[in-house]
Amino acid sequence: MRISDYDINDMILNRWSRRAMSGETMTDEDIMPLFEAARWAPSAMNNQLWQFSYAKRDTEHWQKYFDLLMEGNKVWCKDGAVLIIILSRKISFYKDKPHRTHAFEAGAAMQNLLLEATSRKLVAHPMGGFDRDAAREMLKINDNWEIQCMVVVGKPGKKENLPSEFIDREVPSDRRKVSEIICEGKFKDNAP
Numbered sequence: 001m002r003i004s005d006y007d008i009n010d011m012i013l014n015r016w017s018r019r020a021m022s023g024e025t026m027t028d029e030d031i032m033p034l035f036e037a038a039r040w041a042p043s044a045m046n047n048q049l050w051q052f053s054y055a056k057r058d059t060e061h062w063q064k065y066f067d068l069l070m071e072g073n074k075v076w077c078k079d080g081a082v083l084i085i086i087l088s089r090k091i092s093f094y095k096d097k098p099h100r101t102h103a104f105e106a107g108a109a110m111q112n113l114l115l116e117a118t119s120r121k122l123v124a125h126p127m128g129g130f131d132r133d134a135a136r137e138m139l140k141i142n143d144n145w146e147i148q149c150m151v152v153v154g155k156p157g158k159k160e161n162l163p164s165e166f167i168d169r170e171v172p173s174d175r176r177k178v179s180e181i182i183c184e185g186k187f188k189d190n191a192p
Helices: 010-014 028-039 062-066 071-077 102-119 132-139
Strands: 050-056 082-089 123-127 145-154
Touching: 010 102, 028 050, 028 102, 050 062, 050 102, 062 082, 082 102, 102 123, 102 145, 132 145
Parallel strands: none
Antiparallel strands: 050 082, 082 145, 123 145
16 A cells, blocks of 8 residues: 655556556547546647547557557557557647647546546556557557557456466555655756
8 A cells, every 4th residue: 555745646646557457348438538538748838738638448550559668568458448548749849849848748648648548447557568659550650659658557467367476466556655755956867
């Protein structure tokens, strides 16, 4: 059980990257609210420089997305219901100039998606272990876009059904103390 040092919203405290999923499919009614939540993320100049490309289990697209995963992720993502690739546009829609906060904004949209999934008691696990070059080629992504990460979403499953090397890891991780991540009025490299 996670314990915060300061009183925060339970949904934030209870969001963690589970791996155990049931293998059940999800409907558009299950999935679209996650994207709706992402839609409302903060965005500089209201550019909304994020894009979500996804594949649902048991569709013609699933295997192509699944094949992008590293082997270590395939062993547990096989029970997911949706694979999502999150991209950010490096060039502003309005001024056609580089937009420095594109990745930050896509991350905020992803966090909204993750929190919405948590509120619905779904598993939503972001990961970097996939072939970005193959994803770029598969989706025909031009150089204006950067691939940020991949997220698997599914209905919760039993951790006992995970491969043995993941069972002990199927617990919420702790975080560094607030005092380790803040510096008032200065910068201090506080790498662990």
